[in-house]
Amino acid sequence: MGTVGKAISLLELFTVAEPELGLTDLARRSGFDKATTRRLLVALTGHGFVEQDAGTRHYRLGAGLSRLARIREARFPFLQTAVPLVRDLASATAETVHLSEFGIDRLVTVHVEHPAWANRVNIDIGQLLPLHSTASGIAYLAFARDEIVKACLAGPLEAFTAHTLIEPAAISRSMAEARERGYSISDQGLEEGVISVAAAILSAEGFALGTIAVAAPKARTTTADITQRGLAVMAAAREISMRLNGDNLQTLRRQA
Amino acid sequence: MGTVGKAISLLELFTVAEPELGLTDLARRSGFDKATTRRLLVALTGHGFVEQDAGTRHYRLGAGLSRLARIREARFPFLQTAVPLVRDLASATAETVHLSEFGIDRLVTVHVEHPAWANRVNIDIGQLLPLHSTASGIAYLAFARDEIVKACLAGPLEAFTAHTLIEPAAISRSMAEARERGYSISDQGLEEGVISVAAAILSAEGFALGTIAVAAPKARTTTADITQRGLAVMAAAREISMRLNGDNLQTLRRQA
DNA sequence: GGATGTTGGTTCATTATTTGAACCGTTATT
DNA sequence: AATAACGGTTCAAATAATGAACCAACATCC
Numbered sequence: 001m002g003t004v005g006k007a008i009s010l011l012e013l014f015t016v017a018e019p020e021l022g023l024t025d026l027a028r029r030s031g032f033d034k035a036t037t038r039r040l041l042v043a044l045t046g047h048g049f050v051e052q053d054a055g056t057r058h059y060r061l062g063a064g065l066s067r068l069a070r071i072r073e074a075r076f077p078f079l080q081t082a083v084p085l086v087r088d089l090a091s092a093t094a095e096t097v098h099l100s101e102f103g104i105d106r107l108v109t110v111h112v113e114h115p116a117w118a119n120r121v122n123i124d125i126g127q128l129l130p131l132h133s134t135a136s137g138i139a140y141l142a143f144a145r146d147e148i149v150k151a152c153l154a155g156p157l158e159a160f161t162a163h164t165l166i167e168p169a170a171i172s173r174s175m176a177e178a179r180e181r182g183y184s185i186s187d188q189g190l191e192e193g194v195i196s197v198a199a200a201i202l203s204a205e206g207f208a209l210g211t212i213a214v215a216a217p218k219a220r221t222t223t224a225d226i227t228q229r230g231l232a233v234m235a236a237a238r239e240i241s242m243r244l245n246g247d248n249l250q251t252l253r254r255q256a
Numbered sequence: 257m258g259t260v261g262k263a264i265s266l267l268e269l270f271t272v273a274e275p276e277l278g279l280t281d282l283a284r285r286s287g288f289d290k291a292t293t294r295r296l297l298v299a300l301t302g303h304g305f306v307e308q309d310a311g312t313r314h315y316r317l318g319a320g321l322s323r324l325a326r327i328r329e330a331r332f333p334f335l336q337t338a339v340p341l342v343r344d345l346a347s348a349t350a351e352t353v354h355l356s357e358f359g360i361d362r363l364v365t366v367h368v369e370h371p372a373w374a375n376r377v378n379i380d381i382g383q384l385l386p387l388h389s390t391a392s393g394i395a396y397l398a399f400a401r402d403e404i405v406k407a408c409l410a411g412p413l414e415a416f417t418a419h420t421l422i423e424p425a426a427i428s429r430s431m432a433e434a435r436e437r438g439y440s441i442s443d444q445g446l447e448e449g450v451i452s453v454a455a456a457i458l459s460a461e462g463f464a465l466g467t468i469a470v471a472a473p474k475a476r477t478t479t480a481d482i483t484q485r486g487l488a489v490m491a492a493a494r495e496i497s498m499r500l501n502g503d504n505l506q507t508l509r510r511q512a
Numbered sequence: 513g514g515a516t517g518t519t520g521g522t523t524c525a526t527t528a529t530t531t532g533a534a535c536c537g538t539t540a541t542t
Numbered sequence: 543a544a545t546a547a548c549g550g551t552t553c554a555a556a557t558a559a560t561g562a563a564c565c566a567a568c569a570t571c572c
Contacts, residue, residue: 002259002295002299002529002530003258003259003260003529003530003558003559004259004260004263004296004299004300005299005302005303007260007263008299008300008303008305008320009303011324012303012324014324014327014328015327016327016330016331019327019328019330019331019332020331022519022520023519023520023521024518024519024520032560032561033560033561033562034520034521034561035521035522035523035559035560035561035562036559036560036561038520038521038522039258039559039560040260043258043260043261043264044260044264046261046360047261047264047265047268047360048359048360048364049264054401057519057520057521060328060331060332061324061325061327061328061331062328062359063328063357063358063359063364063366064264064359064360064364065321065324065325065328066325066328066329066334066335066357066364066366067357067359067364067365067366067381067382068267068268068270068317068321068325068382069317069321069322069324069325069326070325070366070367070381070382071270071271071272071275071317071381071382072270072275072316072317072318072319072321072322073322073381074272074275074380074381074382075272075275075276075316075317076275076316078322079322101319101322102319103304103318103319103320103323104302104303104304104320108304108319108320108322108323109323110319110322110323110326111326124330125323125326125327125329125330126323126324126326126327126330145310258558258559259529259530259558259559278548278549279548279549279550280547280548280549288531288532289531289532289533290532290549290550291530291531291532291533291550291551291552292530292531292532294549294550294551295530295531313548313549313550
C-alpha cells in the first residue's frame with residue numbers, strides 16, 4: 001500500500017462510536033509502526049484532516065474534511081436533497097430510515113433517522129454496507145453499472161447469517177425482483193431479526209447513485225408492513241432522484 | 257512535502273467554482289508531474305476520496321470525504337447546530353451570512369446563506385478567510401488560544417486593500433474592541449466596498465471554535481445597520497455556543 | 513519510594529517508494 | 543492528413559518512508 005493509502009486508512013479508523021483515538025491505539029489498530037503513524041498524523045494534521053486534542057493529546061477527524069465534503073455537496077447536493085425526504089419517511093414508517101451513497105465497492109451510510117422505539121434497528125453514520133447482503137445493496141445493484149455488478153458477484157460473498165444469499169444466481173434473481181417490484185427486500189441478510197426494504201436513487205443517466213432504506217425488527221413486521229414500506233421507500237427514492245436531476249429524470253434505463 | 261501532503265494538496269485544488277478537473281489540469285495546478293498526479297489520484301480514488309467521471313474522465317471529490325465529515329459531525333455537530341441560526345440571521349438581516357470553522361491557520365467557510373439582492377456579497381463554501389483581515393478572523397482571534405494569536409501576528413500579514421490592518425498592535429486593538437463590544441467589525445479589510453460584522457462561537461472551555469458573520473456592500477450600510485447586525489450576530493453566536501455546549505457554557509474566559 | 517508499564521514523541525541508518533522524462537494510444541481541432 | 547491536447551504508462555534514478563531503539567512524562571502497583 002502506498003503512503004497515501006496508509007494515511008487514509010488511519011482516517012478510516014475513526015468511527016462514530018470511537019471518534020477520538022490515541023497515538024499508540026492508532027498504531028496498533030492500523031498495524032503501522034508508531035513512528036510511521038505519528039508522521040502520517042502530523043501530515044494529516046498539517047492539512048486539517050486530523051486535529052489533536054490539546055489536553056488528552058488524542059486525535060480526531062479535522063475540519064478540513066468538512067470543508068472538502070461541503071465542496072462536494074455544493075456540486076452534488078445529495079444530502080441536502082435527500083435528508084428532508086428521509087425525515088418524512090422516518091415519521092411515516094416509525095422505523096429506522098437510512099440513506100447511503102456508493103463508494104468504491106460498498107454503500108456508505110450518510111444519514112440516519114431513528115424512531116423513538118427502544119427496540120429499533122440501530123445504524124451509525126459512516127457504517128459501510130456490503131452490496132450482496134442488504135436491501136440497500138440489492139436495490140443499488142439492480143441499477144448499477146455492469147462493471148460494478150460483475151465485480152460484486154465475482155468477489156467473495158460473505159454469509160453474515162444463515163439467510164444471507166451468496167450464490168450469484170440468487171443475488172441476480174433478487175436484483176431482477178427488485179427492478180420489477182420497484183424496491184428490494186432483505187430478510188435478515190446482514191443481521192438476524194432485521195428486515196429491510198430499499199430503493200435506489202438514480203442519476204440522470206439512470207444509474208444508481210445511492211439508496212434509501214427502511215430497517216425494522218422482524219418481530220413486529222407484517223407482510224402488509226413490508227409492502228407499505230416498500231411503496232413508501234420507492235416513492236421517496238423517486239422523488240429524491242427527480243429533485244437531484246432537475247425533474248428531467250430520463251425514462252429508467254432498465255425498468256422499461 | 258511528504259506524499260500525504262501532496263495528495264491532500266490535490267484535493268484542495270477542487271473548489272465550488274471548479275468542482276471537476278482533468279488530469280493534465282490537476283498536474284499543472286499542483287505543479288506535480290503528470291505521472292505523480294495520476295498515481296496520487298489513483299490512491300485517492302481507491303479510498304473514495306476522489307471519483308472519476310466515467311464519461312469525461314475528469315476527477316471530482318468523492319463520497320469517502322462525506323463519510324468522514326459526517327463522522328466528525330456526529331461527534332461535533334457544528335453544522336447541524338449552527339445552520340438553523342445562520343438561516344434565521346440571514347432572513348433577519350437580508351444580507352449574506354456565513355459560518356466558519358477554524359482549520360490550521362485560517363477560517364474555513366462551512367455554510368453560507370445569500371440574500372435575494374442582486375448586489376450582495378458573494379461567498380463560496382470552502383472559501384478560506386485570513387485571520388487578520390476579516391471580521392470573522394478578528395472575532396476568532398479575540399477568543400483564540402494564545403499560540404494561535406501569536407502565530408498569526410508573527411506571520412506575514414498581507415494587505416488586501418488600503419484599509420487592511422497589518423500592524424500587530426492595530427490588530428490587537430481590534431481584538432480588544434471585539435471582546436468588549438461582543439462582536440468585531442471589518443471595514444473593507446479583505447475587499448473594497450464590503451463591510452462585515454462577526455462574533456465567535458465558543459467551546460465549553462471558552463475558546464473560539466469558529467465564527468458567524470454578516471457581510472454586506474458598504475454602499476447600503478448605515479452605522480445603525482452595523483450596530484443592529486452586530487447585536488444580532490452576537491446573539492446568534494451565543495445561542496450556537498450554548499447549544500453546542502449543552503447549555504452549560506462556562507463564563508466566558510476572557511470576557512469577564 | 514522505587515520498580516514497572518503505559519503513554520506520546522524522536523532519531524537515523526536501512527530500505528522501499530516516489531519521481532519524471534519520454535513514451536503510447538485516443539480524441540478533437542485545423 | 544497533420545497537429546495538438548488529452549489521459550494514461552514505463553523504468554532507472556533519486557528521494558522519501560520505515561522501524562527498532564530510544565527519551566521523557568505520567569500512572570500504577572507492590
